[in-house]
Amino acid sequence: MRTTITALAITFGGLLPAHADITISHAQGETVLPSAPENVLVYDLATLDTLDALGVPVAGAPLSGLPAHLTSYASDIGTLFEPDYEAVNAAAPDLVIVGGRSAPKLADLSRIAPTIDLSLDRTDYLASARDNITELGQLFGKQAEAEAELAKLDQDVASLKEVSGDAGRVLIILTTGGRMSAHGPGSRFGVVYDTYGFVPAATGMDTGNHGQAISNEFIRETNPDWLFVVDRDAAIGREGTAAAQLLDNALVHETSAWQKGQIVYLNPADWYLIGGGLRALQNSVSQLLTAVTTAG
Template sequence: MNLVARSFSAALVALAGFAAIPAHAEDMTIKHAQGETAVPAKPEKVIVFDLAALDMLDRLGIAAAGVPAGPKPSHLSKYTADDIAKVGTLFEPDYETVNAAEPDLIIVGGRSAAKYPELAKIAPTVDLTVDSKDILGSVEKNAQIIGTIFDRQADAKAEIEKLDADIAALKEKAAGKGKGLLILTTGGKVSAYGPGSRFGILHDVFGIEPAAPDLSIGNHGQPISHEFILQTNPDWLFVIDRDAAIGREGASAKQVLDNDLVRQTNAWKNEQVVYLDGANWYLANGGLTALHQTVDQISQALDKAK
């Protein structure tokens, strides 16, 4: 998908699917993943249950009045402050706190999407779930929706164009740099993700040639062993440490991978094991800043290719 090729106004209708009531009206109708919602123009008090959406609001300079408790990417650390209301978790809202906040708008997505019906009874609610099979399409769509609601259309358009350009440069840089394998570690176990999977953006969009193109694409990846890593022998090993991302104690990804089998791979021998920012990938995948930081990290790693 070429994100810049489509005109911004056309994409608003075709992708975001919103239909704004004339400018003099106070509300606009937003079509989202779970229906249509009448949303007030430029709502002042916003509660956000999805970290990719929070990332996007933050990138566009829009404050959130309430967020879920729990770990967050470093660029969203300010939302751990006590003066920001904690309205539940990524999975389970604290309905009493949400009610008491009297929000003008509630945003759900991903892990919180199942709570849409209950939250929609409290205040106008939209579902900005990111489609893992079309992350960039979702990012564009969600940025346009947020830009429209908060009258930040020009900022949203500029952000989309910048991201598209940065990804195009990364894809060009990745050509001919070798094959990569993306793995996730948790509880001492390892899973791999390939094209078309939850983290398939590494191959499908960023252009890293897959070392294992036929992995299962389930949400939890394909369980693998250290032997599998050696047999696959990737030139690059991209690693997400889930336990670190969610603040769980346990063996780090570096400890899990530091063994005789993995040390024999080209990736290890050439110092091309890239420990990705787990919070960006696991918690805020589909956020604007998270994606920019991901692109920068992979680009810098490729610059050091041997």
């Protein structure tokens, strides 16, 4: 899916004219705006992360579930899963943006205000995220800023791909509530393999959103050279067994990843909550590049 924006005229370096019909093609169809939006509500954390990075004002976002750097946008408009429709109506937004967890609410929100769905396409995750960032930059008059940030991201992705294939076999896992799941190519975190070029330590796993349930025995038998770990409990602020504590056991100690000190605890908010936001993508690629290039 590619999000596209068309208007009567696009001039002045991509800045949309103040009074022109704007047609936005998105994951669930097309939405027409009578002019460039100024009062925007966001129910998609990747979009919120991108708009924050580009310096675009946002009128409101869900009250709970926001990572620390985005809490200033919290307002009483419901949650990602259950918008407060009365609050949305009272806010009189020019545009509402949903995506991922909130995407099923597009039809209901569209009855109140123009709404678009910027959900990412897992089959080409990075390209989909880049498209959204580019189009958000264009829509809000931040095209130059978006292009500059994407150029840096592209450079770092290229640097990562130069070293990822020779880094060794990788297993990416998510921990939550004392349990673990693994994610292979084509999965929720498959960008690690599909785009960044790491070699999977295991294949043929369930590509569903929750991954494939695994045990410490599975990790030992798979014997990855690297373990990339997403701690869901840390991401959502829930008490529980920390990922580092869960993995500190005799079976995991036998793996190459443990013995080489190659267990990377990925930023949980960037990977589990935000996903394809501009800042989250840059942080994620930078963390992986640093880990691999400083190993040993």
